[in-house]
Amino acid sequence: MADVTIxxxxxxxxxxxxxxxxxxxxRGEFKGQGDPIYLCRCGQSAxxxxxDGTHxxxxxxxxxxxx
Ligand code: FES
Structure with missing residues (x-):
């Protein structure tokens, strides 16, 4: 497995x-994932x-x- 970096x-x-x-x-996998993945941390993404860029x-x- 590749090294995962956050x-x-x-x-x-x-x-x-x-x-x-x-x-x-x-454990259902979200669709449409690429690499890199961008996870919301502002809490406001739709x-x-x-x-989704709302930040x-x-x-x-x-x-x-x-x-
Ligand atoms: S970090 Fe929340 S929408 Fe981008």
Whole structure:
């Protein structure tokens, strides 16, 4: 299995690379997944768990760094 990496983008979603699959609580796989995958972390996407770009419209701010 490839190395999966999750990257917190500045003021945006989580970018997931490496072939990870996203499933629901019953392990059903969401359709239309590519690589990378962008997961919403602003909580406002109409296509959760995926990002739909709404974070830019609402001015979502998140600039965490690994220190
Ligand atoms: S992070 Fe993009 S819509 Fe939430």
């Amino acid at each position: 990257r917190a983008l500045k003021n945006g979603p989580y970018e997931v690379t490496g072939g990870a699959k996203v499933t629901d609580q019953k 296509n959760r768990p995926f990002c 830019t419209k609402i001015g979502f701010k998140a600039e965490e760094t690994a220190s």
